[in-house]
Amino acid sequence: MQTSSAKRIVFFILFLSSLNTFAQDSIYVRKTINKLTSTFFWGRGYTKEGMNKAADFLSTEYKKIGLLSINGNYKQDFSFPVNTFPGKMLVEINDRKLIPGKDFIINNESPTTNKKADLIKIDSTKFQASPDLEVILKDKLTWSVATEASEKTTIELNKKTVKEIPKTIRVDIESKLIPDFKASNIYGFVKGTKYPDSILMITAHYDHLGGMGAETYFPGANDNAAGVATLLSLARYYSKNPQPYSIGFICFAGEEAGLLGSRYFTENPLVPLNKIKFLINLDLVGTGESGMTVVNASLYPKAFALLNEINTEQKLISKINPRGKAANSDHYFFTEKGVPAFFFYTQGGISAYHDVFDKPETLPLTEYNDLFKLIVSFNKRIVQ
Template sequence: MFRILSATILICFSVATYAQRASALKNMRILTSDSLAGRGYVENGMHKSATYIADQLDQLGAEPAIEVSSFFQEITPFSVNTFPSKITFNAYDKKQNPKIFTAGKDFLLHPASAPMNKEEVELNYLHDEKALDRVKSNKAYYINKHAFDKEAFHKIEQAFIADEKVENSLLVVYDSTKLSWYPSQNQAKNAVIYSNQPIAEKYISANWKSVLNNAFQAVNVIGKISGNRNDSAIFFSAHYDHLGRLGEHIFPGANDNASGVALLLTLAEHYSNNTPEFDTYFLFTTAEEIGLLGSYYYVTNPLLPLNKIKLLVNLDLVGTGEEGITIVNGTKHGKIFDLFTGLNATRLSQIKARGEACNSDHCFFDKAGVPAIFIYTLGGSKAYHDIHDDISSPSLYAFNQLQSLIIDVVNSL
């Protein structure tokens, strides 16, 4: 009889585990689909993503957390530089035999780059910092990043991005290290290309549009599941925005951070079927990639007093886990960290404690005195802020284990 009961429990657990993973994958496929355009600033990608998340919360039975019965909290409009159309960059040998580069794969633009329209212009080589004195408007220049020390290269790079005297010039940088992209709130008068291939050709062509949106409107998405007690609250957070598009090339953002959104939604599903002890909020923040703007807005415009938050668990980059997890602020909140390690058993291979770091949406909550931790998984794919962070990137190796551990920790508070 005991064996039959144990087998039944094991089967039920396996079915539940499979269902959680299937639900997570479904949400991640939608969030990383081309129709959401990288959850960024063109083609309404970010707004479509927010609507999808709100619909999922509604279907799960979560309550709108905003006083006007809405899942959306509008944040202060901000500026963002966008690249909404095709980007081309080619190099030529004596204006013939073009070497064609692909955006996202072979090169990236500095996110503050100005529009560019250059056809078969000569490429001038910069060999030292003194050459900056000879930089002129409407020209194209080339440097090998690895021929300069870090400080010297930064000086040259910033001279192009911040220079007010020179305009419509292009700096092409050979950089063999991994190329990562991010958005910018500014648009410069010049442009910078980072190529992962050296360029020996004498001429280049470069064409793209840059559009500075000075008043981009974005929203946080916030749901709530009422608990047995409302004197305190538990917060779960994850940013849903990503980098969007660079021309025709989409940054899917599967691990960063469709994985965190998926985990928050499975947690919402759990608590919709299992009444939590405390009121529980699910905060999907916007504009994290451009400077934690969504979480900053929430902290400065909270829906309930911040001192009522018993714990905030921020989830970002949780799509792997082959080597366990790291808890940022784990050294600061030793009792919380000890709960994780004490309840872990054999679920996660390791749990590492890290100190304070303003590297995700827990940061402003922490600065405001809220007990806040940030969890990310270790191991697996290294794709990050590139076009390779697609749905095939996260293994979800520790997805179910991490979810069950978080639930056990919260239940122990």
């Protein structure tokens, strides 16, 4: 029988060991974010095989971690249309060549365009060259993904870097609509020791915006390399520490194109949705100076109260803000199917979002360790 002093020593050693584990996984998370935001994955999007390369990388990581697969395959394949920009991306204003992503972006539905024209001022922010080519001045440039192409090209200019009044424009842009772009959700799990048919699910989307032309891509460090890296670190933990319930992990494709991967999964589930006890979706979790927000907090008040109780006990996140139902990430279609789900995102730090400045070197990962501990503790108590 151990003395109280001996017990305290053992506890302290275990505590230091756990801190070291978190520190080691912080290094793993940072390396993973750096890798996923590299030029090799080209924004994990629709040109240069970016998304497919990321899917292969994640499948390999799942296998290294020791996650189980269904029928020997981590991938759930599906397809959807997407408008891509694989080549030329030239815009000149007043004979000055602009920098893609910094000086301008193009509307994501824009077609292939090659034209030189004078610009007519429509109002203080809008200029028009022709019915199918216009220029808009913007305070901030943010891009997204389109699943169709239009007949009109819109060029958005950054008012902070393009200060002259636009009078002439030259455009040479290559666009390609892919009607059946092939993508994959990546699913793996740790089998429960006592209730293997009941599942706690952790999800994050791994796709981002990809490239705008042959030389410019959107790294997507906070959105959502940080969420994927946190998911993988949790998978490493649970692989070494199996729980009574199974723990599932899904990295979704197609989120930026309209939550397409998670919608496909809920319509073609690899596991019965009624077996999922709770789902936590991670997106934009690379900061945390100003706390975090929980979407669906008002739908599941008992679960939200438990989350706050744990956070107060362990003194983790500075503030947890409640939010109601919102179709703003991959938790949404699970909620619509009756699966209890929270969507976590952090706040503070960098303001980069859907632009070329969402880079790993500016991502603070302020609350990674605390968020990790909060999720592990919540999963342990939500099923009690």
